Amino acid sequence: MITTLIFLPSLLLIIPSLITIPTTKAVDFFTNCGGSLTYTQNSSYQTNLRNLLPTLSTQASTSGFYNTSLGPFPNRVYALYLCRPDVGSRGCNQCVYQAQTKILQQCPTQVWAVIWCDECMLRFSNTPLYRTMQVSPRAVSSNPANVTRSLALIFSKVVNDTMAGLVSRVGNDPARFGTEEANVTGSKLYALAQCTPDLSQGECDTCLRVAMGQLPIMQSGGRVMQPSCNMRFELDDNFYGDYFNYTFLLSATNSTTTPSSVSATNTTTTPTSVSATNTTTPPPTSEPTGQRDVGMLIHPN
Numbered sequence: 145m146i147t148t149l150i151f152l153p154s155l156l157l158i159i160p161s162l163i164t165i166p167t168t169k170a171v172d173f174f175t176n177c178g179g180s181l182t183y184t185q186n187s188s189y190q191t192n193l194r195n196l197l198p199t200l201s202t203q204a205s206t207s208g209f210y211n212t213s214l215g216p217f218p219n220r221v222y223a224l225y226l227c228r229p230d231v232g233s234r235g236c237n238q239c240v241y242q243a244q245t246k247i248l249q250q251c252p253t254q255v256w257a258v259i260w261c262d263e264c265m266l267r268f269s270n271t272p273l274y275r276t277m278q279v280s281p282r283a284v285s286s287n288p289a290n291v292t293r294s295l296a297l298i299f300s301k302v303v304n305d306t307m308a309g310l311v312s313r314v315g316n317d318p319a320r321f322g323t324e325e326a327n328v329t330g331s332k333l334y335a336l337a338q339c340t341p342d343l344s345q346g347e348c349d350t351c352l353r354v355a356m357g358q359l360p361i362m363q364s365g366g367r368v369m370q371p372s373c374n375m376r377f378e379l380d381d382n383f384y385g386d387y388f389n390y391t392f393l394l395s396a397t398n399s400t401t402t403p404s405s406v407s408a409t410n411t412t413t414t415p416t417s418v419s420a421t422n423t424t425t426p427p428p429t430s431e432p433t434g435q436r437d438v439g440m441l442i443h444p445n
């Protein structure tokens with residue numbers, strides 16, 4: 145069992161009348177390192193992993209969702225990432241770059257791991273991830289700002305109804321993505337839900353319904369992050385852009401060929417087939433904004 149709570153110093157925020165002053169601020173990424181299964185230093189698995197991950201941020205310049213793998217069994221590493229379709233090519237590249245860097249810092253020897261950031265999610269594993277619906281492990285975070293007590297009931301009902309409507313819509317959406325906005329007592333609610341687009345309609349629906357049950361609807365903002373889907377709402381904070389590039393999100397979903405630079409050849413020796421060093425886009429110039437939630441990893445069962 146790992147429970148992580150990460151706090152940063154508090155920041156001044158513009159406070160809408162519906163909520164009270166938040167006192168804490170937390171980092172914007174949540175990592176789960178998958179427990180006790182580890183690989184050894186200098187193993188083939190490590191080599192494959194360290195060669196595979198940098199190819200993801202390169203790919204993230206051209207598609208918002210991607211799955212790939214590297215190396216022969218039993219040291220084959222599977223990885224995938226998912227970006228929000230509003231962050232575009234540059235945002236996705238930056239987010240996945242940070243994700244691949246942080247996931248190795250946080251999970252230096254673990255065989256599988258997942259990291260959720262504001263604008264993307266990245267996972268790796270020794271088992272296939274593509275078309276595999278997973279609701280666990282899960283991270284739940286809530287905005288520390290409390291909704292004014294007298295308005296809490298009406299607010300939570302609007303949140304619940306808005307999210308329920310969104311969930312029923314996103315499963316049917318070919319991109320498995322949707323947003324919704326609602327007015328509540330003079331404030332504006334922004335909500336987003338997304339599945340990985342490799343899921344079937346039914347799988348996406350199931351994943352989001354499970355997530356919905358964990359949503360902190362009594363807070364002024366919150367997210368539920370699962371490997372196959374995530375959802376988030378915020379009050380008076382339009383945390384997503386207003387342009388969604390579905391081509392960008394889906395451009396790798398149909399392709400059956402993997403890039404030639406990532407081949408499943410024998411990489412037990414120093415790999416030359418994967419030269420990610422030169423193709424990886426330079427580090428992002430800034431940290432993503434919107435770092436406000438308090439994070440808490442929840443491990444079901």
Ligand SMILES: *[C@@H]1O[C@H](CO)[C@@H](O)[C@H](O)[C@H]1NC(C)=O
Nearest residue numbers: 164165166167168288289290
């Ligand atoms: C929110 O409410 C809880 C429970 O009443 C309280 O413990 C917490 O301090 C409040 N947070 C803020 C930021 O006011």
Ligand SMILES: *[C@@H]1O[C@H](CO)[C@@H](O)[C@H](O)[C@H]1NC(C)=O
Nearest residue numbers: 183184185186187190191414
């Ligand atoms: C891994 O390889 C590096 C460089 O070849 C070496 O310095 C280090 O001692 C090795 N570590 C282990 C645990 O074998």
Ligand SMILES: *[C@@H]1O[C@H](CO)[C@@H](O)[C@H](O)[C@H]1NC(C)=O
Nearest residue numbers: 300301303304305308309361
């Ligand atoms: C949330 O919405 C669902 C679906 O509409 C409903 O079944 C549930 O009772 C609602 N929960 C709350 C707390 O309002």
Ligand SMILES: *[C@@H]1O[C@H](CO)[C@@H](O)[C@H](O)[C@H]1NC(C)=O
Nearest residue numbers: 324325326327328330331332
């Ligand atoms: C919210 O209120 C604004 C201004 O009153 C209105 O223009 C908008 O259509 C409303 N949005 C929803 C989703 O009801």
Ligand SMILES: *[C@@H]1O[C@H](CO)[C@@H](O)[C@H](O)[C@H]1NC(C)=O
Nearest residue numbers: 205206207233389391392395
């Ligand atoms: C949308 O994404 C596609 C694929 O990455 C890209 O070619 C296109 O330029 C993007 N459109 C916009 C308006 O950014």
Ligand SMILES: *[C@@H]1O[C@H](CO)[C@@H](O)[C@H](O)[C@H]1NC(C)=O
Nearest residue numbers: 390391393394395396397398
């Ligand atoms: C993927 O393939 C389906 C069926 O061939 C097609 O309808 C869809 O437009 C394709 N999507 C993309 C992003 O190419």
Ligand SMILES: *[C@@H]1O[C@H](CO)[C@@H](O)[C@H](O)[C@H]1NC(C)=O
Nearest residue numbers: 216217218409410411412413
């Ligand atoms: C990988 O290469 C090593 C050393 O050359 C060899 O012993 C092993 O059988 C190869 N494995 C595969 C799957 O080709």
Ligand SMILES: *[C@@H]1O[C@H](CO)[C@@H](O)[C@H](O)[C@H]1NC(C)=O
Nearest residue numbers: 416418419420421422423424
């Ligand atoms: C990148 O490629 C250039 C030209 O192909 C080469 O000179 C340079 O050494 C490469 N850098 C790395 C880090 O591999």
Ligand SMILES: CC(=O)N[C@H]1CO[C@H](CO)[C@@H](O)[C@@H]1O
Nearest residue numbers: 211212213274396397399400
């Ligand atoms: C779209 C895509 O790249 N699909 C691949 C995901 O990974 C599996 C397993 O490696 C491949 O078989 C798919 O082609």
